[in-house]
Amino acid sequence: MALVSLRNVTKAYPNPNDGDPILAIDDVSLDIEAGDVFGIIGYSGAGKSTLVRLINALEPVSSGSVVVDGQELAGLPEKQLRPVRLGIGMIFQQFNLFNAKTVWNNVAYPLRVAGASKEKIQARVDELLEFVGLSDKAKNYPEQLSGGQKQRVGIARALATEPRILLCDEATSALDPETTHEVLALLKRVNEEFGVTMVVITHEMDVIQTLATKVAVMDKGRVIETGEVFDVFSDPQNASSQTFVGTVVKGQPSAAEVAVLRERHAGRIVTFSFRDGDASQSSVFLSLAQAGIEFELVYGGINEIQGRAFGHLTLALRGPDAVIDGVLADIAGASEVTEAA
Numbered sequence: 516m517a518l519v520s521l522r523n524v525t526k527a528y529p530n531p532n533d534g535d536p537i538l539a540i541d542d543v544s545l546d547i548e549a550g551d552v553f554g555i556i557g558y559s560g561a562g563k564s565t566l567v568r569l570i571n572a573l574e575p576v577s578s579g580s581v582v583v584d585g586q587e588l589a590g591l592p593e594k595q596l597r598p599v600r601l602g603i604g605m606i607f608q609q610f611n612l613f614n615a616k617t618v619w620n621n622v623a624y625p626l627r628v629a630g631a632s633k634e635k636i637q638a639r640v641d642e643l644l645e646f647v648g649l650s651d652k653a654k655n656y657p658e659q660l661s662g663g664q665k666q667r668v669g670i671a672r673a674l675a676t677e678p679r680i681l682l683c684d685e686a687t688s689a690l691d692p693e694t695t696h697e698v699l700a701l702l703k704r705v706n707e708e709f710g711v712t713m714v715v716i717t718h719e720m721d722v723i724q725t726l727a728t729k730v731a732v733m734d735k736g737r738v739i740e741t742g743e744v745f746d747v748f749s750d751p752q753n754a755s756s757q758t759f760v761g762t763v764v765k766g767q768p769s770a771a772e773v774a775v776l777r778e779r780h781a782g783r784i785v786t787f788s789f790r791d792g793d794a795s796q797s798s799v800f801l802s803l804a805q806a807g808i809e810f811e812l813v814y815g816g817i818n819e820i821q822g823r824a825f826g827h828l829t830l831a832l833r834g835p836d837a838v839i840d841g842v843l844a845d846i847a848g849a850s851e852v853t854e855a856a
């Protein structure tokens with residue numbers, strides 16, 4: 516059974532302008548299995564944060580069912596929601612640390628709230644600070660830390676009560692690329708070493724690429740596509756998710772981009788699409804070179820997700836039309852070939 520299971524969930528907020536209610540979540544059904552790192556992506560306002568607040572039992576659903584770790588949250592009284600929340604850790608873009616508490620006391624806080632013994636708190640906080648590599652900062656205050664260190668404290672605090680689920684809301688969006696990389700590596704260890712299931716809201720491709728195993732694309736309160744990260748990014752099925760994926764992965768050049776390419780490069784503009792299992796890029800280059808066709812890479816790139824490559828390379832091809840037509844026909848058997856009109 517899935518660790519988190521949503522069925523026909525809607526969440527409506529009153530409209531501040533007295534109009535129709537705002538449907539932040541619109542009939543969402545979703546399963547998150549234990550051990551998944553589940554990415555939720557989509558444009559601003561798509562409903563990502565709202566969805567996480569429903570899973571976290573911070574807000575009730577308007578209708579539908581949310582089952583977390585076998586327990587139905589819809590309709591559960593506040594008193595019974597508290598232990599559910601303790602089983603779910605959360606980290607945030609702005610870290611949300613207590614600035615007046617030391618690093619050690621920030622991590623100890625959830626354990627104190629949960630009523631843990633002094634000995635247990637001492638042992639657990641020391642262990643977690645060691646795990647996130649901040650044992651030497653135990654007595655420091657958050658303002659004395661870098662952004663990456665603050666987020667590591669956030670991770671230690673979120674893990675204090677040994678949650679089965681960790682919700683990450685844009686957890687690396689305030690960090691520079693190098694620090695992002697470090698924090699993502701730490702989150703990967705949290706998943707692999709502690710078996711913590713993660714729900715990761717992000718607009719950063721990097722986060723999805725290095726961390727997530729599955730992904731859901733949200734648009735206007737709905738989940739419009741869901742699946743393995745590689746499948747959704749290399750071959751999105753839904754028109755809206757194609758548009759969204761197109762903002763982070765360079766696919767085929769648009770008509771306007773083709774017009775610019777034509778101004779800058781002579782020759783026929785042809786895109787070759789690669790997905791693992793298809794003809795490799797080098798075999799395409801080799802076929803073109805062997806036929807004596809001059810080629811130039813003008814657009815696109817190759818991406819890698821979980822060790823599997825995919826991408827679109829657009830080349831300007833120069834040579835006799837009949838020769839180019841012949842080579843393209845050969846290559847089309849093994850790789851998708853699209854010529855700009």
Ligand SMILES: Nc1ncnc2c1ncn2[C@@H]1O[C@H](COP(=O)(O)OP(=O)(O)OP(=O)(O)O)[C@@H](O)[C@H]1O
Nearest residue numbers: 528529537538539558559560561562563564565566
């Ligand atoms: N408490 C609230 N009251 C009224 N409307 C809300 C409330 N919370 C969210 N909304 C609305 O619900 C919709 C979804 O918002 P949500 O914050 O979940 O989107 P998001 O995908 O997380 O966006 P972002 O990436 O900008 O945080 C938006 O139209 C938002 O204005």
